Amino acid sequence: MSGIVKATHRVLQTCVKTANLSGLVSRTQTAVKRDFTRGIWHMSCSRRLDGTLASTSLLHNHSNTCSCGCGLKALHTKGERELVEFLTEEIVAERKAQKVKSLPAEVEGFTVKGDGAEVVLTKQLKDETIRVTFNVNHTVDSDDFEGDVQTEKQEFSEMRSKPQFEVDLVRGDTTLGFTCSYLQDPPAASADEYNDVFGIDEITLYKGEWNDKVYAVAGDVLDGYLYDLLMNLLEEKGISNEFAQKLSDFSTAYEHTAYINLLESISKFTIGK
Structure with a gap:
């Protein structure tokens, strides 16, 4: 699919999730209330x-x-x-x-380091470091379960963790930073379509440590073709749909372990x- 067609498709997806984006400049994660008690x-x-x-x-x-x-x-x-x-x-x-008894040390070639609720995935390339950071607090969501709670056979949707995550491309003392989040119910893709499972909420560029004075722009106001190019850049760095799925799998297992602890x-x- 050409870049222009993909860009047009992504613009339509962006419009769907625009209403859900808030507080982007603060680069913080909005708490999501659990739909139902998990026990x-x-x-x-x-x-x-x-x-x-x-x-x-x-x-x-x-x-x-x-x-x-x-x-x-x-x-x-x-x-x-x-x-x-x-x-x-x-x-x-x-x-x-518990489906995963032992958490992996790597996710799609990224080294995993956990510190409480925060997880950092790191990959070192020739001239840059790729760092993915997320926090599992308030990230578990689930569809409503089906059936009467009093019936003998009950069916519950799997509880999954889909955290907002930061992607930092670091070269020397300069960082190109992306804030990304999972799209709400992305439509099924046909043979000639390409649907993203995550999107760019915000992008920024800064030297040294990030602070509130650093300028950042929301992903939903970017030019459609520029947005498409930035998504292609992330994919080249390993931040693809497949990576996002693996990240959600790991985050779900990590959050479940933290809950049991x-x-x-x-x-x-x-x-x-």
């Missing part, structure tokens, strides 16, 4: 609907000893005991549902009173 405990909410019965059962189980390890000392309150009981089952369920930390915090 199997909450998915089968019969226990939550009968709170009195559940509380009575938990109190009966802990009348003499506490399963969290405090023994006959009864160091924990009712709420703490119930929380630990829930977390114990939730952690087991989440680990069972958080549950375990909350449990330890509650027990270690």
